[in-house]
Amino acid sequence: NAGVTQTPKFQVLKTGQSMTLQCAQDMNHEYMSWYRQDPGMGLRLIHYSVGAGITDQGEVPNGYNVSRSTTEDFPLRLLSAAPSQTSVYFCASSSKTGTGAGELFFGEGSRLTVL
């Protein structure tokens, strides 16, 4: 029962470096999303996807890219890391329709520090 798996759990980057946060789910969920959590600001949606091949921007998409080539995987790419991207990142998935729609299952989080 893996659920949503995120890697890495911790990462330190230097300004300008790029990296990819991995996210995989084994629940056959159509909906997947990335959030960042900062103190006092709650969870802010970065990008989301309602199915393979479909992605869309959330509230704070700048500096991040995503792709959804399979139902299971939804990686988040930081193109050129900046200190403002220091945060805790959460991947989450959900059924897209029906009684489970919007009930998010979260990964354990990835703590990213950009120096």
Place this chain on the structure above:
Amino acid sequence: AQSVSQHNHHVILSEAASLELGCNYSYGGTVNLFWYVQYPGQHLQLLLKYFSGDPLVKGIKGFEAEFIKSKFSFNLRKPSVQWSDTAEYFCAVTPYSSASKIIFGSGTRLSIRP
């Protein structure tokens, strides 16, 4: 686009006190509403959800929430809090019956004095 407001940033209560956390949303159509809880050092987990029907919904651990459509509100309540309820609470909204762009409020930190 939808948005969510949680006006209480930090609430401090004594054990056995009653709790009400405010949540207001903005959206031009029908919505699904959620409350999530994040215990210290953990990721978010679902407390309860409203899709349709009875506007008073009950969740886990004795929590309940009431959807008041005319006020665009979905306040979380618990009659008697325990020290173990210390956590951060988030309200979230998404368009009705479809997961799409699920937006969270800024959260309310709840501290319970033993």
